[in-house]
Structure formats: structure tokens, C-alpha cells
Amino acid sequence: MLLEVIVEADVQCPRCEKLVPMLRRICDDLNIPFIVKYIGSRAVAAHEESVASRTFSLEWVERHGLQEHKKKLKKIAPILNYMQRIGAQTFPNVIIRWHDGVRPKEIVIRGFDPYGKEAKTYLSNIYMLLKTLKSVVYRR
Amino acid sequence: MVYSVFYYASEAITRFTIGLTLKILEYMQQRRRRMVEEKPKEEKPSVPTWGFFSTTNPYGVREYVWIGKATNLKVSIPELVKLPIQAHELRKPPTRLFFTFAEAASKNWFKEIEWLAEQAEKRGGVAGAT
Numbered sequence: 001m002l003l004e005v006i007v008e009a010d011v012q013c014p015r016c017e018k019l020v021p022m023l024r025r026i027c028d029d030l031n032i033p034f035i036v037k038y039i040g041s042r043a044v045a046a047h048e049e050s051v052a053s054r055t056f057s058l059e060w061v062e063r064h065g066l067q068e069h070k071k072k073l074k075k076i077a078p079i080l081n082y083m084q085r086i087g088a089q090t091f092p093n094v095i096i097r098w099h100d101g102v103r104p105k106e107i108v109i110r111g112f113d114p115y116g117k118e119a120k121t122y123l124s125n126i127y128m129l130l131k132t133l134k135s136v137v138y139r140r
Numbered sequence: 141m142v143y144s145v146f147y148y149a150s151e152a153i154t155r156f157t158i159g160l161t162l163k164i165l166e167y168m169q170q171r172r173r174r175m176v177e178e179k180p181k182e183e184k185p186s187v188p189t190w191g192f193f194s195t196t197n198p199y200g201v202r203e204y205v206w207i208g209k210a211t212n213l214k215v216s217i218p219e220l221v222k223l224p225i226q227a228h229e230l231r232k233p234p235t236r237l238f239f240t241f242a243e244a245a246s247k248n249w250f251k252e253i254e255w256l257a258e259q260a261e262k263r264g265g266v267a268g269a270t
Contacts, residue, residue, distance in 0.1 A: 104234040107253070111241035118245035125249050 008093040016092040018114035
């Protein structure tokens with residue numbers, strides 16, 4: 001495939017549920033293949049090489065975390081413990097993959113906040129990017 | 141002495157008669173079941189009738205022809221030649237650029253993409269905030 005959009009999502013992830021129809025609409029509008037990969041919390045996502053890269057532990061925040069994190073540590077502690085136990089994963093991951101004639105290239109975007117102000121600019125940025133990529137890849 | 145001559149003579153006669161009867165019996169048995177000997181087979185030179193055959197077509201190019209076993213199929217495949225074109229060899233590894241949601245939502249995202257792409261070119265692989 002010359003240009004495609006893949007979303008790595010989880011079935012129980014509410015952010016993915018919000019993002020997927022929006023991205024699907026963009027891809028349908030631009031006529032780009034769109035795939036949703038439902039992967040569990042224990043799967044290795046696009047942005048990481050192994051599960052070892054997940055650092056949600058209390059010890060890590062105490063050592064390397066920011067001051068803001070350390071202040072809120074008491075509140076976050078049970079959540080962090082829970083995330084550590086289930087091996088939680090960040091979702092959704094949007095992967096934009098294209099081939100420029102020499103090699104495959106990828107852009108991986110992690111996370112999505114549907115309630116923030118940035119959601120609109122995020123989607124418009126993705127729309128612009130896909131539009132330019134499509135014109136470059138298919139030369140139309 | 142006389143006794144011994146008779147004795148040996150009679151023994152010789154019995155030996156002869158018994159030996160003769162045994163020989164006759166053996167001969168009769170041999171006649172009854174004849175041994176069948178295998179005929180020496182003529183070895184035919186094995187010529188393959190199906191499979192891949194390398195031939196040279198009238199234009200002087202070597203090609204392989206597949207002739208089917210059960211089907212009357214003839215498929216000619218030209219010989220594969222490695223073309224000396226650069227694009228055929230994937231010299232550069234695939235690139236991956238990583239962004240977070242906040243980066244992707246910012247107005248300077250496209251500038252960041254360009255900058256990261258340059259960095260990835262220099263490094264030859266992966267770049268971005270992971």
C-alpha cells in the first residue's frame with residue numbers, strides 16, 4: 001500500500017471510540033485506506049520495542065519524575081500501582097504509513113484528548129498532512 | 141576272508157541301488173518344479189517428460205519452460221536478470237517519526253516533522269520523542 005492510516009486501539013478505550021469515527025471520516029473524504037487494529041493492553045504497540053519500556057511505577061516517579069508529579073504522588077499512587085499491575089498501554093496510537101518510492105516511512109502519534117481544545121487543531125493537522133502526503137505519493 | 145568279500149560286495153550293491161534310486165527321485169522332483177529365472181531387463185534411458193526445461197528462444201534469450209505433468213501446459217519464464225538499478229535495492233532503512241498528541245496538535249507540527257525527518261536522515265532510522 002502506498003499510503004495508509006492505522007489506528008492501534010483498545011476495545012475498552014473511550015478515547016479510541018471518539019477518535020476512530022473522526023479519522024474514518026477524514027480517510028473516507030480523502031479516499032485513503034483506514035485500518036483499526038484492536039490490540040490488548042499487554043500487546044507491544046508501534047512506538048515501543050518491548051514491554052520493558054513502560055514505566056508507570058512509583059519508584060520511577062520518585063527518582064526521575066517532575067516536581068508536579070511528585071506533589072501529586074500520593075493521589076496517583078493507587079492508579080500507578082494498578083497500571084503497573086495490568087501492564088497498561090497508551091491508546092490510541094495513530095500510524096500514518098507511506099512509501100516514497102525508496103523506502104517505507106511512518107509517523108506515529110500517541111494519545112488523543114477529545115475534550116481538550118487541541119483536538120480540533122490535531123484533526124485539522126492530520127487532515128492537512130494526509131492531503132499533502134496523498135498529493136506527493138499519488139502525484140495528483 | 142570269503143565272508144568279507146561277500147559282505148563288501150553286498151554293501152557295494154546296496155549302496156549303488158540306494159544311490160541310484162535317490163538320484164532318480166531327485167531328478168523327478170527337479171522335473172516337477174522347474175526353476176524360473178528372471179529375464180534380464182533392458183534399461184531405458186530416462187528422459188524427463190514434465191518439469192522445468194531451460195531453452196533458448198529464437199531471439200537468443202535463455203528462458204525456462206514449464207511443461208505440465210497431467211495437463212497440456214507450457215509456460216515460458218524468462219531468465220531472471222538482476223538489474224543494476226539503485227532503486228531496486230533498499231539501501232536506506234525505513235524511517236519512523238514519533239509524536240505525542242500535544243506535538244501533533246501544535247501549530248508548528250509541520251516544521252517539527254521537517255526537522256525530525258532531517259535528523260532521521262542523519263541518524264539513518266528512528267527519531268522523535270518516545
